[in-house]
Amino acid sequence: MREQFQEELDGVSATLVQMAGLVKVAMEHATTALLTADLTLAEKVIADDSIIDDMQHELDARTIKLITLQGPVASDLRTLVTSLRMSADLERMGDLAHHISKSARMRYPATAVPPELALTIEDMGRVCVKIIEKVATVLQNRDAERALEVEKDDDEIDALHRKIIQTLLDPNWTHGVETAIDMTLLGRYYERCADHAVSIARRVYFLVTGTYADSDK
Amino acid sequence: MREQFQEELDGVSATLVQMAGLVKVAMEHATTALLTADLTLAEKVIADDSIIDDMQHELDARTIKLITLQGPVASDLRTLVTSLRMSADLERMGDLAHHISKSARMRYPATAVPPELALTIEDMGRVCVKIIEKVATVLQNRDAERALEVEKDDDEIDALHRKIIQTLLDPNWTHGVETAIDMTLLGRYYERCADHAVSIARRVYFLVTGTYADSDK
Numbered sequence: 001m002r003e004q005f006q007e008e009l010d011g012v013s014a015t016l017v018q019m020a021g022l023v024k025v026a027m028e029h030a031t032t033a034l035l036t037a038d039l040t041l042a043e044k045v046i047a048d049d050s051i052i053d054d055m056q057h058e059l060d061a062r063t064i065k066l067i068t069l070q071g072p073v074a075s076d077l078r079t080l081v082t083s084l085r086m087s088a089d090l091e092r093m094g095d096l097a098h099h100i101s102k103s104a105r106m107r108y109p110a111t112a113v114p115p116e117l118a119l120t121i122e123d124m125g126r127v128c129v130k131i132i133e134k135v136a137t138v139l140q141n142r143d144a145e146r147a148l149e150v151e152k153d154d155d156e157i158d159a160l161h162r163k164i165i166q167t168l169l170d171p172n173w174t175h176g177v178e179t180a181i182d183m184t185l186l187g188r189y190y191e192r193c194a195d196h197a198v199s200i201a202r203r204v205y206f207l208v209t210g211t212y213a214d215s216d217k
Numbered sequence: 218m219r220e221q222f223q224e225e226l227d228g229v230s231a232t233l234v235q236m237a238g239l240v241k242v243a244m245e246h247a248t249t250a251l252l253t254a255d256l257t258l259a260e261k262v263i264a265d266d267s268i269i270d271d272m273q274h275e276l277d278a279r280t281i282k283l284i285t286l287q288g289p290v291a292s293d294l295r296t297l298v299t300s301l302r303m304s305a306d307l308e309r310m311g312d313l314a315h316h317i318s319k320s321a322r323m324r325y326p327a328t329a330v331p332p333e334l335a336l337t338i339e340d341m342g343r344v345c346v347k348i349i350e351k352v353a354t355v356l357q358n359r360d361a362e363r364a365l366e367v368e369k370d371d372d373e374i375d376a377l378h379r380k381i382i383q384t385l386l387d388p389n390w391t392h393g394v395e396t397a398i399d400m401t402l403l404g405r406y407y408e409r410c411a412d413h414a415v416s417i418a419r420r421v422y423f424l425v426t427g428t429y430a431d432s433d434k
Contacts, residue, residue: 064298071288081281081301088302168394177385177397184401 005070012066012083013139015059019090020136022052024129026097027193031125033104034186035118037111045101052094056087063087082203086139089196093132096193103186112182114175117167124160124190127153131197138201144208150201151213157194161187222287229283229300230356232276236307237353239269241346243314244410248342250321251403252335254328262318269311273304280304299420303356306413310349313410320399329399331392334384341377341407344370348414355418361425367418368430374411378404 026045033042063080066072072080103112113121131153138147164187167173168180205213243262250259280297283289289297320329330338348370355364381404384390385397422430 064294067284067298068291068294074285077281077285081284081298084298084301085305088305165398168398173394177390177394180394180397181382181385181401184398185405188402188405 005066005072005076008062008066008070009076009079012059012063012080015055015062016083016086016090017136017140019052019055019059019087020132020139022048022055023090023093023097024132024136026052026094027100027125027132028129030097030100030104031122031129033101034112035122035125037104037108039105039108042101042104042108046098046105049094049098052091056091059087060084079207082207086200086203089200093193093196096189096196099189100186103182107182112179113186114179114183117164117183120160120163120167121186121190124157124164124187127156127160128190128193128197131157131194135197135200138204142204142208144205147201147205147208148213150198154194154198157191161191222283222289222293225279225283225287226293226296229276229280229297232272232279233300233303233307234353234357236269236272236276236304236311237349237356239265239272240307240310240314241349241353243269243311244317244342244349245346247314247317247321248339248346250318251329252339252342254321254325256322256325259318259321259325263315263322266311266315269308273308276304277301296424299424303417303420306417310410310413313406313413316406317403320403324399329396330403331396331400334381334400337377337380337384338403338407341374341381341404344373344377345407345410345414348374348411352414352417355421359421359425361422364418364422364425365430367415371411371415374408378408 026048029041030045032038033045063083067077067080070076106112131150134146134150134153137143138150164183168183173180202213205211243265246258247262249255250262280300284294284297287293323329328335348367351363351367351370354360355367381400385400390397419430422428
């Protein structure tokens with residue numbers, strides 16, 4: 001009985017890792033679609049978001065069933081409740097990749113990102129994907145040390161976000177208000193995606209150590 | 218035993234209503250602070266956000282304890298798990314009021330919102346507060362019919378959001394890119410706040426009727 005329950009718990013955790021993998025690919029593709037005006041890729045990310053949504057629904061149903069049927073002890077219950085929260089974070093990260101892809105699609109056949117911001121957006125995408133990969137490892141290995149690293153990676157995202165705003169405010173900005181609106185929202189999407197990743201890392205840290213990684217959240 | 222448990226369940230629900238009340242006041246004050254450059258009010262919303270955060274933590278701890286100690290039956294368990302999600306929505310709505318107040322504080326002593334957008338932002342704030350009030354009633358009375366209304370109110374928010382973007386894109390826009398960035402983010406904050414309210418309304422609808430209010434989420 002206990003053995004079977006442990007298997008089910010491991011299954012929940014494995015699905016979270018799998019979701020993180022899909023979110024990583026979605027964010028990778030969304031950034032490429034955005035920077036290269038690749039409509040096919042943008043459409044793929046938009047369509048595939050429902051796979052992540054469905055995984056969340058299926059996982060949450062499974063998690064709630066485990067809580068109901070097994071009446072788990074406190075620490076297992078905490079893991080299961082936390083997994084409900086992490087699946088919500090991952091689902092939202094998928095939504096943000098979906099938003100980025102919609103921005104690519106809206107401006108097609110033009111490239112949504114002007115040349116002077118291409119590198120910064122590329123960096124944001126790259127750091128965001130790195131963070132999601134790290135979070136997948138943190139989930140897989142319940143690795144508290146690696147969870148702490150995610151906070152530092154998030155500082156990189158914040159610095160890149162500030163760089164976008166500075167570029168928009170530069171007197172040499174010639175792309176007008178419409179592109180500024182797009183870039184403001186894109187910056188926000190990447191930033192929020194990283195925030196959700198940090199929140200997952202913090203939850204794992206707490207599950208493993210019983211203490212909070214940081215007092216500012 | 219069962220009676221006491223019912224009391225505790227009612228207590229969880231009452232705390233959610235109370236949280237919604239605080240979020241409503243926060244959003245009301247944030248909008249006033251933004252439109253009238255009221256620094257004191259902005260600071261108050263920013264400081265009081267921790268009250269909402271603390272309520273969420275306390276409520277979630279209580280909810281998880283109820284799940285652990287009582288091993289509730291399926292429908293009660295669903296209510297408790299859903300309340301964990303709704304408290305997260307409300308906490309995030311409080312964060313968004315906090316963001317709006319920070320925008321007011323950042324531009325003080327100037328008013329963050331230019332005259333041609335003041336009415337639209339006022340409307341967004343008003344509709345947002347109306348939605349939060351309605352959600353409080355929906356939570357209090359488990360009112361499925363009223364929950365459906367929230368979807369329609371959200372359409373108002375979306376229309377106002379489009380109006381903001383149109384104003385920013387008007388060739389007569391003279392306030393430059395910095396204000397356009399601020400307005401883009403402010404529009405997004407109100408829109409996201411309403412989205413979270415819709416999500417709470419949908420959860421209550423599902424708890425009461427057992428069916429989904431809408432297929433697009």
